[in-house]
Amino acid sequence: MGVSALGGPGRQRDKFVALPEEEDDSLPLVEEPAEPVLPIPSPEDGELGALAGSLSVSGGHRLFEDLPRDIAMDSAWRGRITFYCVAESFDRKKLEELLKLTYPPGTVRSFPDVFYVEYIKGADGRPGGDVFFFDYGVVATWGMTKAQEMTIVRGIATQCMETPLPEQWTEVDEFQFCFGHEKQQHVQNDTVTLHRRYAQDYKMKLAISYALAQSTKLxxxxxxxxxxxxxxxxxxxxxxxxxxxxxxxxxxxxxxxxxxxxxxxxxxxxxxxxxxxxxxxxxxxxxxxxxxxxxxxxxxxxxxxxxxxxxxxxxxxxxxxxxxxxxxxxxxxxxxxxxxxxxxxxxxxxxxxxxxxxxxxxx
Missing domain, CATH: 1.20.81 (Receptor-associated Protein)
Known part of the structure; x- marks a missing residue:
């Protein structure tokens, strides 16, 4: 699985592109769901329950609980944005059922061509960990470690792939985000800089992720x-x-x-x-x-x-x-x-x- 910078040949990474400002500075933040606690699937859940149960470890603990729950950030709240294109498409119905079995109610949201999961809840206005599953075979992660990303890709995405991509055609694109107090939001050097008030706005992240996911697919x-x-x-x-x-x-x-x-x-x-x-x-x-x-x-x-x-x-x-x-x-x-x-x-x-x-x- 190759790793590449986003964009095609000749793209200038240091190019500065200003992002539009929200007209209403009092934009309310997205309502925060409860802290995700991953349930243990029951035998009645059938095949999908077995898939979700395979992500458990002995003693009834979830594999995800062993991963760090915080994000290493400085005062500017920085983190990773990573995109994995692993398949031609996902089985949307199977993916939805598996996500709902794996995550508690309120942490999974559905859009016409993407599913959103609040993997790690943000605290004190700080960003948490967000995951987007695009129908055309791309997984986007915000604010997560490499180990957490691999857990998502190998534990969830691979179970719902339709026509998996050969290894030489899989694509991994890496970006960075920065939430700070800068008035001018922008993209430069593969870093998305946004105002802190959007740190937990998953729809803002989704709008950006659409463009980045299309780039990865391209x-x-x-x-x-x-x-x-x-x-x-x-x-x-x-x-x-x-x-x-x-x-x-x-x-x-x-x-x-x-x-x-x-x-x-x-x-x-x-x-x-x-x-x-x-x-x-x-x-x-x-x-x-x-x-x-x-x-x-x-x-x-x-x-x-x-x-x-x-x-x-x-x-x-x-x-x-x-x-x-x-x-x-x-x-x-x-x-x-x-x-x-x-x-x-x-x-x-x-x-x-x-x-x-x-x-x-x-x-």
């Missing part, structure tokens, strides 16, 4: 396109040097299908390009925040670059397919020509035989 598509480019880079060279390529029409058709699948996933399914439904009903400031973060990540330019690579690959594969078709057409034409020649020769001998020029002479 990185997976960038990897796949790079793999296709490396797989096909020798084909134009062979065509230029030898006038032919050692690849069958069937293999070319498979490559064309692979490129189309990736292109449709980026441009048609909406998980990368579309504005999430969450912003249809959220305050305008949240969508402005989401837009600013996408500007920092340069999502539009990365998608444009990705589509240009798709176009080049498609053009090259179409050229190779046309070359193969022309080659077969020429072969068929020569076969027909030689058949005609054979037929003419046979007809000529038959005609000469009628006139007695060839064949057995009478005694």
């Amino acid at each position: 990185s997976v598509y960038e990897k796949r396109v790079t793999d296709i480019v490396l797989e096909t880079k020798n084909l134009p060279e062979a065509l230029a040097e030898h006038g032919e390529v050692a690849i069958s029409g069937l293999d070319i058709a498979k490559l064309i299908g692979k490129v189309f699948l990736q292109k449709s996933a980026v441009n048609l399914l909406g998980s990368v390009l579309g504005t999430p439904e969450f912003f249809w009903h959220a305050p305008d400031s949240f969508q402005a925040l989401y837009t600013r973060v996408t500007e920092y990540l340069e999502l539009d330019s990365r998608v444009e670059l990705l589509n240009s690579r798709f176009a080049v690959l498609q053009e090259m594969l179409d050229m190779l397919r046309d070359h193969q078709n022309n080659y077969h057409s020429v072969r068929l034409e020569w076969i027909v020509i030689w058949l005609i020649v054979v037929e003419v020769v046979v007809g000529l001998f038959e005609l000469l035989g009628l006139f007695g020029v060839v064949g057995k002479q009478p005694e």
Whole structure:
């Protein structure tokens, strides 16, 4: 599983992008649910109960209880934001049932394409630990340790994956957050700086996480396109040097299908390009925040670059397919020509035989 900085090639990490300010400074904080106490599943819970129960240890204690409950922060309240893309998608129904079995009521919230879990409750206005499960196979964690993140990914996410990603295509993106007293909220050097009053506002974190999760998913598509480019880079060279390529029409058709699948996933399914439904009903400031973060990540330019690579690959594969078709057409034409020649020769001998020029002479 690789770890990379967020964003595509050429993105300037030190670029400063100001985030919009909330018009109402008296914005109320989100109501805090009770301290999460992880229940022990009962036998009646069936398969999902067994999955949740597998996260328990002996003596009735939960595995999560052994992890540190505080976040190492300085006076500015800093922490990690990590995104794991581990699957094409999650089984939403199974994930919801497992989360509700694992966490107490009030700590799990559902949105159109994401589940939110308050993993660690914040105290004294300080941020806690928050987890977001996006339907398109991305897990986002805020303010958690590496061990806690692995517990979430391996203990929850892996149980609900649909079409898990091969290890070489999994993506891990790391960011930082900082809650302080700065008046100007901004993103710079892969650090999101927000005012302290938003430290426990999970919806504010969700608005930011949407953009970062889309970037992580886009990185997976960038990897796949790079793999296709490396797989096909020798084909134009062979065509230029030898006038032919050692690849069958069937293999070319498979490559064309692979490129189309990736292109449709980026441009048609909406998980990368579309504005999430969450912003249809959220305050305008949240969508402005989401837009600013996408500007920092340069999502539009990365998608444009990705589509240009798709176009080049498609053009090259179409050229190779046309070359193969022309080659077969020429072969068929020569076969027909030689058949005609054979037929003419046979007809000529038959005609000469009628006139007695060839064949057995009478005694």
